[in-house]
Amino acid sequence: MSSHITPSYIQLSNISQSFTLNNAKIILFEQLNLTIRQGQSYAIMGPSGAGKSSLLMLMSGLEQPSSGQGSYFKNDVQGQEEFSLDFLRADIGFIFQQFHLLPELTALNNVALPLKLRGDKEAINKAKLMLTKVGLQDRMNHNPNELSGGEQQRVAIARALVFEPRFIFADEPTGNLDENSAADIANILLSCCKDSNAALIMVTHSQVLANKAEHVYNLSHDGLTQLKNAQGDALKVEVAC
Amino acid sequence: MLITNKSLLENTKLAWQFYRQEFHLPQQRLLRWTQAILLIFMLALSQSSASVQQYLTQNLQGLLGADAQISQRQPLTNQQVNDLSMQVDQMVATQQIKINFSHQNSWQYISLKAVADNYPLQGELLTATSLDGNSEQSLTGPKQGEIWFDSRLFASFNLKIGDTVEIAKQAFVFTKLLKHEPDRLMEGHNVEMRAMINIRDMAALNFGEDLIHYRYLLTLDSTQIPTLQDWQQQQLPAAQFIHKQGNHPLALFWQRTENVIGLASIILFFMAAIAIEQISLKHQNKEQYFSAVCMSLGASKNTGIIVSIVKWCFSLLLLVPFALLAAAVFHWLIIHYLTASFPNLQWQWHYGLSLKTLAFVSLIFALFYLPVWYSLLKSSVAKLFNQSKSTNSNLGQKLATVVVLVIVALAYSDNALLTAMLVGAMMVTILLILLLSWLVLTLGEKLTKNLSGLLPFVFFMMKQRLVSKSTQILGVGLSAFLLLFTLMLMHDLGKTMSNYQRDHDGNLMVSKATNEQLSYIKKWAQDNGVNIRQHKSYLHAKLVEINDKSLAEHTDKPSDSMATFSREIRIHWNNQLPTNNRLLQGDWWQADSENWQQISVEQEVLTDMGLDLGDELSFIIAGQSYNFTISASHEFKPGNGSITFWIQMPTAALTHIKANHYSMASLEVSEQQQPLLAELWQKFPTLRMVSLQQMTELFDNLLAMITKVISGFSMLIILLASIVILASINAVEANEQKKNSIIMSFGFNRTTCLKLNIIEWLITAMIAACGAIVGTYLAGLLIYQSQFSLTYQPDFSWLFATLLIILISVISLGVFASRKSLNSSIRQLMAE
Known part of the structure; x- marks a missing residue:
């Protein structure tokens, strides 16, 4: 992504999400506003059940909010265009807590997968490059069950970034790893996203990981609170709802 | 012991709980369907087979019309009649011939039976005077000059009691309608129309002796059977001897039918094996996981295996009532369908057999499911930590399943060649x-x-x-x-x-023509512009021994070839390999070869009977015994006519064998030439012809x-x-x-x-x-x-x-x- 192009961004305006369970309406969050800019990193923290994953699904355009509006402002050489979040699909990648690699494919083939699907003839070469970037140049031909948890997550990061998405959504990316591996993965994840000029939106319980992000939010039943901004200032309270 | 029983009970309870939980899972549903189809098919098939076998046994008791029968192509000599009379209490001679009966421009291929005055020997001879009239018992057969027709013949010729009909220019008066012959066991299942005359009239009709089938009904004590059997084997080796203590002549035929169906069922087993193999892939992971969880909670490895086996038993046991009910319905339908071939066949449930079938099929299912239980043996707690699933199911186990299926297939079918071909084609696929x-x-x-x-x-x-x-x-x-x-x-x-x-x-196919008949046909064909496509000569022979062993001693497996060899077969002679044959093994004899005692045998017969080049076959031809050595094998080659023979010998053999010669021929008769056939049949009622129609x-x-x-x-x-x-x-x-x-x-x-x-x-x-x-x-x-x-x-x-x-x-x-x-x-x- 060329640096002179204004970064694309996702904007959530007055978003609410609720669902009905046993005839009772359960509200996850209400009137939430948030902007996610390409090239920056975001961490969303908060207690279980607060709706962090739902927020991730809304941001990625995979689920519809109960009310409010989500927009995707796409910038490229032709200029800026506004789309609904449905059009975000081609520009997003995911990283999961359970890695979700395909067990029958080698690390290399797992990473090449999204490129193959897009008909990229250079899929294998690009995948090799990406695996080298995450430090797995010697483990390319290993199957997932021959790799440690940290190594599997590195493959998953390489796979999520290889097709150059503008936004990466990560659900507890270090939740399944020990302290050392988690720190490694956090560094790799953030630096790779930075290198690729992709936005990284992480849902996490890990304070260590969250601290590495440029923006940190806390989602609770009281709403979304920004705890840290891009300048690294720890904010006291900024109610975004 | 108490602890073991208690844990078994607990495991059974656990298995029951899991069985109920998994009942609606797709893989369980598919497994139930597969097992149900196979169970129903095998139960219905075995029950129907047993019913037919039982019917045949009862049929043998009720329809032999005697304690024993001897039948052959030649009449007994006076000496043989005397010898036989000494050994039995009573004897009645009957003769049977197939002729073309024509009356008022209609014709029909019929079976004409001639009986002696002391016929019937046992059982009831029933007759009537009209189609819907009451049957009455006749104490003797037709008198000289009389003829009785069966209902179908009577109806098809539109005859009336008292009508005069002609057979080979000899007149007969139709006096009774033949309803039931007590000795119809041998013909009970053919569809030919029938007529009966007195045996003295048969002599007057002057048919060739070799065209007549001679049958002697005997009454005797069952203790006399072994002696009589020995005498028959010594004196009349080519004759067929049937007695009430023996097997029904159709039993072998039915067994072969069963075996062909058996082969078909093997196809179903193959399908089931594939289905169960696919289903068990999913079961395997699930059961292994459960076993590992049990072990992590302190249970032994056996717990997982026992629960899995008991659960499998539940799924099968609860299927059984449904399968039995459905099989009973299908069994009833099959019996209903078979009554056309086996009159008065009754629906009956064979309890012991159903248990055997259930055990057999269950065993096969268990065998297919064995890999799942085997995998539990290898299950460990480590499985819980290592999330990798065993996707590569053991190739050895797959191979073992295939081998078991092939063995079952080969053991089940009588026709090894057919089975080998089907299994071979499957393997190639x-x-x-x-x-x-x-x-x-x-x-x-x-x-x-x-x-x-x-x-x-x-x-x-x-x-x-x-x-x-x-x-x-x-x-x-x-x-x-x-x-x-x-x-x-x-x-x-x-x-x-x-x-x-x-x-x-x-x-038009002429299946049996004497030399005189063939000459006449040739002339008739020439005169009427009928085209004779091909004709080949043969003589009748009965195979009695293979390498000095009787057929029964040689093999006890029923097969198509064996069934045919229990009757007389045709031997063809030539000096050159026929154009519609291909030589597969050995050498064809030279025209000037002095060795006339060599034969070529058709390849499939060779395989079926387990024969090889160099084996010695003994035939009875016209009452004399002749030995031949197999020097070649041949098979049919299409494109030059279909008349081919299983056994062929050098022409030189004819100078050593005294027997009647016959011919098979095929003709092309146009629609306009069809009426000309009547002339042939009038002239030769015994000429065996069958039209395209x-x-x-x-x-x-x-x-x-x-x-x-x-x-x-x-x-x-x-x-x-x-x-x-x-x-x-x-x-x-x-x-x-x-x-x-x-x-x-x-x-x-x-x-x-x-x-x-x-x-x-x-x-x-x-x-x-x-x-x-x-x-x-x-x-x-x-x-x-x-x-x-x-x-x-x-x-x-x-x-x-x-x-x-x-x-x-x-x-x-x-x-x-x-x-x-x-x-x-x-x-x-x-x-x-």
Whole structure:
């Protein structure tokens, strides 16, 4: 992504999400506003059940909010265009807590997968490059069950970034790893996203990981609170709802 | 001991709880369907077979009309009659001949029976004076100059009691309607119309002795049977001896029928094996996981295995009542259907047999399921930590299952050659599909590497999942092969046979003509412009010994060849290999060869009977014994007429063998020339001719029956094939669902997943189809030729059209059944 192009961004305006369970309406969050800019990193923290994953699904355009509006402002050489979040699909990648690699494919083939699907003839070469970037140049031909948890997550990061998405959504990316591996993965994840000029939106319980992000939010039943901004200032309270 | 019992009880309770929990799972449902189909089929088949066997035994007691019978082609000599009279209490002679009976411009091929004055010996001879009149018992047969007709003959000739009819210029008065002969055991199941005369009239008709079948009804004490049997084997080795303590003459025939059906059931077992193998893939992981959890909680390894076995037993036991009920209904339907061939056959349930069948089928099921239990032996707590699933099921176990199936197949069928061919074709299909899978996926991946679009991706994914994909393709391919073969058999059998008959045999076949008759036919044909397509000479011979052992000692396995050898067969002579034969082994004799005691035997007969070059066969020809050594083997070669013989000998043998010579011939008689045939039959009532009309009528009846049987069977195959496809989808459903979710996480939508799914099924179906069509072609080529002596003329347009329908169905079913795996989402991946 060329640096002179204004970064694309996702904007959530007055978003609410609720669902009905046993005839009772359960509200996850209400009137939430948030902007996610390409090239920056975001961490969303908060207690279980607060709706962090739902927020991730809304941001990625995979689920519809109960009310409010989500927009995707796409910038490229032709200029800026506004789309609904449905059009975000081609520009997003995911990283999961359970890695979700395909067990029958080698690390290399797992990473090449999204490129193959897009008909990229250079899929294998690009995948090799990406695996080298995450430090797995010697483990390319290993199957997932021959790799440690940290190594599997590195493959998953390489796979999520290889097709150059503008936004990466990560659900507890270090939740399944020990302290050392988690720190490694956090560094790799953030630096790779930075290198690729992709936005990284992480849902996490890990304070260590969250601290590495440029923006940190806390989602609770009281709403979304920004705890840290891009300048690294720890904010006291900024109610975004 | 108490503890063991207690833990068993606890395990049983646990198994019951799991069984109930898993009852509605798709893989359990598929397993139930597979087992139910097989159970019902085997139960209904074995029950019906047992009913027929029992019927035949009772039939033997009630319809022999004597304590024993001796029958042969020659009359007994005076000396033999005297010897026999000394050994039995009473004896009645009967004679039987097949003639063409003509009356008032109509004609009919009938069986004419002549009986002595002291007939019947045992049982009731029933007659009537009108079709709907009461039957009354006659104490003797027809008097001289009288003739009795059976109801069908009576009706078809529009006769009246008191009418005079002529046979070979001799007049007879029709006096009674023949309702029941007590000694009809030997003819009870043929469809020929019948007439009865006095034995003295038969002598006056002056038919050739060798055309008559002589039968002697005997009363004697059962203790005399062994002595009489010894005497018969010494004095009349070519004669057939039947007694009430022995086997029904149709018992062997029925056993062979059963064995052919057995072969068909093996196909079903193959299908079931594939289905269960696919289903057990999923069971295996689940049970292994459960076993590991049990072990992590302190239970022994046996707990997991016992729970799994008990659970499996529950699933089978609860299926049994339903299977028994359904089998009873099918058994009733089969019996109802068979009453046309076996009058008064009754529905009856054989309890012991049903238990045996249940045990046998359960054992086979257990064998198929064995890999799951075996995998539990290897289960460990480490499994819980290591999430890797054992996707590569043990190749050794798969091979063992195939070997067991092949052994069952070979043991079950009487016709080793047919079984070997079918199993062989199946094996070739398996190898071909495996090879094709590897080749297509490897080449597909390599060749499409530089292309864009979804196809290269599908090839890439399929290649990466080669092992699991090959199993799925194999399942679909074998199902398609078996289905296609069954359907093709039904379609082609009729078409090929009728085409073949019309092409090479003309429309009239003379199956037995004496030299005098043949000369007359030749002259008649020349005079009337009738074309004789081909004619070949033969003499009658009865095989009695193989390498100095009687046939019974040589082999106790029933087979087509064995059944034919229990009667007289035809031996053809020549000095050159016939143009419609091909030499397969040994050397054909030279015209000037001094060694006349050598023969060539047809290849399939050789295999069926377990014979080899150099074996010595002893034949009784016209009452004399002759030994021959097998010096060659031949097989039928199409294109030069269909008259061919199992056994052939050098022409030089004729100077040493004193016997009557006959000919087989085929003629082309036009529609206008048909009335000319009446002249032939008037002149020679015993001339055995069968017209195309009769041939096709017989054939159509046969085909109608085959069609019914094969249609029913095809339905079972279709059901099992669907189960195989569903099972193969179910086995990889979780993986597919995950794959689709992951693809969606790369920014693709469900439509892309659906397209990928369709392309994948298309490639699967294409490979499976290629394997199936080659397998079917090969099976047709092998089996048609060898089993029906017919050239396999596959109707490729039909074959491909049928295949196309199968493929569309497979893809539709595949895509439809995979819809659950398309119903995936990224949220599921997050939730895991």
